[in-house]
Amino acid sequence: MTKALIIRDAINEDIDSIYEVVSLAFQEEQNVRDGEIIQARLVKELIQDNDDVVNLVAEDSVIVGHVFVSPVTLEPDAGLSCGQVSPLSVLPEFQSEGIGSALMQAVIEKSKNEGLDALFLLGDPNYYKKFGFVASAVKSAYGPSEYFQELELKANCLESLNVHVHLAPAFIRLEL
Numbered sequence: 710m711t712k713a714l715i716i717r718d719a720i721n722e723d724i725d726s727i728y729e730v731v732s733l734a735f736q737e738e739q740n741v742r743d744g745e746i747i748q749a750r751l752v753k754e755l756i757q758d759n760d761d762v763v764n765l766v767a768e769d770s771v772i773v774g775h776v777f778v779s780p781v782t783l784e785p786d787a788g789l790s791c792g793q794v795s796p797l798s799v800l801p802e803f804q805s806e807g808i809g810s811a812l813m814q815a816v817i818e819k820s821k822n823e824g825l826d827a828l829f830l831l832g833d834p835n836y837y838k839k840f841g842f843v844a845s846a847v848k849s850a851y852g853p854s855e856y857f858q859e860l861e862l863k864a865n866c867l868e869s870l871n872v873h874v875h876l877a878p879a880f881i882r883l884e885l
């Protein structure tokens with residue numbers, strides 16, 4: 710990672726760069742829908758819906774990475790405040806330099822500061838276990854899956870909970 714990397718809250722003026730970074734990071738054919746990268750569309754819609762709990766960019770002269778947390782609801786209500794980390798993106802030419810890890814550490818810290826009790830995400834356990842994520846026993850649209858993971862920011866808050874997690878409406882609309 711270059712020494713110049715800064716991780717900061719996104720501002721309104723960053724939206725085009727964020728869209729570009731997410732589009733390039735997820736630029737596989739399977740992610741194209743109606744000529745658009747679906748994960749980039751997701752970020753746009755989450756912002757339009759005011760479903761941005763944490764929205765961070767990694768900047769090295771230009772924006773090279775981005776991570777987003779949207780709110781989730783637990784049913785029945787367990788009195789917890791939780792978020793879904795998605796998407797996490799680093800420009801292809803800047804990958805494997807530790808930027809994704811720096812974004813993950815920052816998003817965990819920021820989520821704690823925002824008072825979140827737990828984070829969820831869908832992703833490769835081999836990547837996310839190093840940040841403390843473990844397979845979640847909480848029910849979700851993704852079913853029981855080692856890919857649906859959780860991180861308790863407040864110790865044991867998800868333990869023994871029999872709840873279903875619902876993601877923000879943009880995920881449902883886009884069938885993600």
Ligand SMILES: CC(C)(COP(=O)(O)OP(=O)(O)OC[C@H]1O[C@@H](n2cnc3c(N)ncnc32)[C@H](O)[C@@H]1OP(=O)(O)O)[C@@H](O)C(=O)NCCC(=O)NCCS
Nearest residue numbers: 734797798799804805806807808809810831832833835836
């Ligand atoms: C996943 C991603 C954000 C990681 O960013 P990064 O800046 O490359 O991450 P880091 O430098 O901290 O870590 C890179 C290491 O993680 C590994 N890694 C990356 N994606 C991985 C995955 N899905 N599963 C396991 N390991 C993975 C890389 O092989 C690399 O290992 P190396 O250092 O031995 O080469 C980036 O690869 C990306 O934007 N990918 C495309 C979008 C995506 O898949 N996002 C995640 C969706 S869940």
